[in-house]
Amino acid sequence: MQTTRFVLEQQEIPTHWYNVVADMPNPPSPPLGPDGQPVSPEQMLAIFPGPLLEQEMSGERWIPIPEPVREIYRLWRPSPLIRALRLEQALGTPAKLYYKNEGVSPAGSHKPNTAVPQAFYNHQVGIRRLTTETGAGQWGSSMAFAGQMFGIDVRVFMVKVSYQQKPSRRSMMQAWGAEVFPSPSNLTQAGRDALAKHPDSEGSLGLAISEAVEEAAGRADTNYCLGSVLNHVLLHQTIIGLEAKKQFEKAGDWPDVIFGPCGGGSSFGGIALPFLADKAAGKTPNLRLVAVEPTSCPTLTKGAYAYDYGDASGYTPIMKMYTLGHDFMPPGIHAGGLRYHGDSPLISQLVHEGLMEALAVPQVATFEAGVQFAKAEGIIPAPESCHAIRAAIDEALRCKATGEPKTILFNLTGHGHFDMASYDRYFSGKLEDFDYPAEAIQESLAHLPKV
Numbered sequence: 038m039q040t041t042r043f044v045l046e047q048q049e050i051p052t053h054w055y056n057v058v059a060d061m062p063n064p065p066s067p068p069l070g071p072d073g074q075p076v077s078p079e080q081m082l083a084i085f086p087g088p089l090l091e092q093e094m095s096g097e098r099w100i101p102i103p104e105p106v107r108e109i110y111r112l113w114r115p116s117p118l119i120r121a122l123r124l125e126q127a128l129g130t131p132a133k134l135y136y137k138n139e140g141v142s143p144a145g146s147h148k149p150n151t152a153v154p155q156a157f158y159n160h161q162v163g164i165r166r167l168t169t170e171t172g173a174g175q176w177g178s179s180m181a182f183a184g185q186m187f188g189i190d191v192r193v194f195m196v197k198v199s200y201q202q203k204p205s206r207r208s209m210m211q212a213w214g215a216e217v218f219p220s221p222s223n224l225t226q227a228g229r230d231a232l233a234k235h236p237d238s239e240g241s242l243g244l245a246i247s248e249a250v251e252e253a254a255g256r257a258d259t260n261y262c263l264g265s266v267l268n269h270v271l272l273h274q275t276i277i278g279l280e281a282k283k284q285f286e287k288a289g290d291w292p293d294v295i296f297g298p299c300g301g302g303s304s305f306g307g308i309a310l311p312f313l314a315d316k317a318a319g320k321t322p323n324l325r326l327v328a329v330e331p332t333s334c335p336t337l338t339k340g341a342y343a344y345d346y347g348d349a350s351g352y353t354p355i356m357k358m359y360t361l362g363h364d365f366m367p368p369g370i371h372a373g374g375l376r377y378h379g380d381s382p383l384i385s386q387l388v389h390e391g392l393m394e395a396l397a398v399p400q401v402a403t404f405e406a407g408v409q410f411a412k413a414e415g416i417i418p419a420p421e422s423c424h425a426i427r428a429a430i431d432e433a434l435r436c437k438a439t440g441e442p443k444t445i446l447f448n449l450t451g452h453g454h455f456d457m458a459s460y461d462r463y464f465s466g467k468l469e470d471f472d473y474p475a476e477a478i479q480e481s482l483a484h485l486p487k488v
């Protein structure tokens with residue numbers, strides 16, 4: 038019987054995260070404050086702990102993973118690398134398809150890879166409470182789990198429409214001891230202002246961020262956590278690609294192309310950046326690293342490369358990144374984790390400089406790919422992950438046409454067990470493709486901050 042599952046021992050969990058800044062051809066552009074000057078660490082210390090700020094600005098190639106973090110990682114890591122042999126056979130492709138299964142974590146996605154160290158470093162500096170926001174609930178549940186591991190109270194502001202539509206995600210957060218409030222709430226000024234203007238407001242991610250940041254900034258015992266975009270988040274996620282490299286060595290194979298879904302870019306960076314190190318060093322010059330995004334929120338493929346705010350209300354520092362404009366409201370696609378107007382500054386710069394690529398795929402085709410994957414491999418993927426699966430299947434079909442036996446790796450960032458309502462809509466033919474929202478993007482790009 039052929040081996041299709043490549044596993045590592047717990048002792049083989051990497052001891053260091055990889056920081057791509059050390060190998061980038063050009064230094065990253067700094068985040069800027071309202072005065073147009075680079076943001077000082079002191080300003081950020083109100084809501085982030087010192088060790089995470091150091092990582093955010095570090096140029097060191099390797100950063101040690103604290104032992105207490107590895108001990109929590111070992112609850113589900115190393116995650117398996119799987120050869121999707123049955124999918125290859127179903128497609129009749131000469132290509133070899135592999136996926137890294139991040140759906141095996143307690144919360145069901147890659148997000149605990151960063152939630153755990155974020156909780157750890159906050160605990161280390163004496164923080165007792167954390168606030169965060171969540172849209173669909175993936176990040177909120179990851180933070181709830183991570184807070185519980187280190188005895189930190191977690192308060193989650195959950196976008197009201199999701200709070201009402203996704204009661205199971207809310208229950209998960211409660212099971213791990215977090216408090217969950219629908220946003221807008223009357224706990225913060227931002228929430229009260231929003232409710233005064235729109236008593237029936239269903240909330241938005243931007244508003245939930247404003248509430249979580251406001252509370253963290255106003256209390257000395259409380260900090261704030263973000264689940265994507267920032268450099269330290271990508272750093273923590275490199276555990277995915279570092280494990281994958283060891284697993285490919287065991288498999289006696291190596292990827293020619295890597296696909297990952299891309300919302301804020303953390304999981305894509307996580308799987309791709311450790312491989313980029315070899316590409317940057319000239320060892321694998323033809324390796325392709327491809328971020329896959331929805332055609333309805335095409336940040337990397339149709340956005341501007343410019344300074345913009347991280348949130349909708351313009352409270353955060355501005356960052357140089359691909360953006361559709363901070364007040365762009367993406368259509369209500371089911372891959373909630375990919376509905377972000379911006380992207381990680383590191384991924385943006387690497388795409389801009391041609392070391393990485395991006396492509397966009399339409400919604401219905403992603404569910405088609407997800408169902409095809411589930412039928413062959415058994416696992417029901419998260420709607421976000423379906424984007425990478427679509428791109429991987431398309432590449433495998435191109436290989437079928439040309440006869441090339443390429444090795445393709447994709448990131449299975451999460452399982453879809455809490456997204457079955459979205460699958461229901463797909464099965465009943467109610468799922469739509471949204472046109473590329475060119476006019477809305479043009480309009481919001483007109484509101485980019487002047488630098």
Ligand SMILES: *Cc1c(COP(=O)(O)O)cnc(C)c1O
Binds near residue numbers: 265301450
């Ligand atoms: C949040 C999420 C994503 C997108 O976020 P990134 O920061 O781009 O990784 C992708 N897949 C799943 C399952 C998610 O929960």
